[in-house]
Amino acid sequence: ETGVTQSPTHLIKTRGQQVTLRCSSQSGHNTVSWYQQALGQGPQFIFQYYREEENGRGNFPPRFSGLQFPNYSSELNVNALELDDSALYLCASSLKQALGEQYFGPGTRLTVT
């Protein structure tokens, strides 16, 4: 059984650019959630995808968007990057019926300059 994987590991972008981060779910998991973790903070919920549809969203602007694919992998897209978007972006997968038991990937460290 493979765990949650994310790519890339690190990324440096310039303000105003767009970025796409990728996540492969743990085998058998059908739900993916994305989180933003600023330095020294706990993860903040961005949104969740279930059966390829958004299934809940946190307090993030529309320039944060996502996709879930039929194989349950997922992408997080951020447009018009701002300096404050610099953070660790975490993906977590779970079974819809296993409420809360989310398993996290190692994250993508995004730096916006």
Next chain:
Amino acid sequence: GQQLNQSPQSMFIQEGEDVSMNCTSSSIFNTWLWYKQDPGEGPVLLIALYKAGELTSNGRLTAQFGITRKDSFLNISASIPSDVGIYFCAGLISNFGNEKLTFGTGTRLTIIP
């Protein structure tokens, strides 16, 4: 965004000591979870709690879901060097199939040689 209040913010203990940390919220949660995060890694699920008053153990770790559903605590007995890291509580709200996990501010555990 909202974060749960964790205390203490940091702990410095000697190997072999017991550790206790807690998490409080102004909101009610359906599920409480405890995660541990090591540097450069995603959070790892330690314990999940599903019912008010529930007391659950995982090896040297014990956690309880508060009766009011607004708090939880985590105890670690006989600490060892690999317990070093940041511990996060997280509360889950599930409304009409939408799930949102809210994380605490974290407790950083350091073991003094």
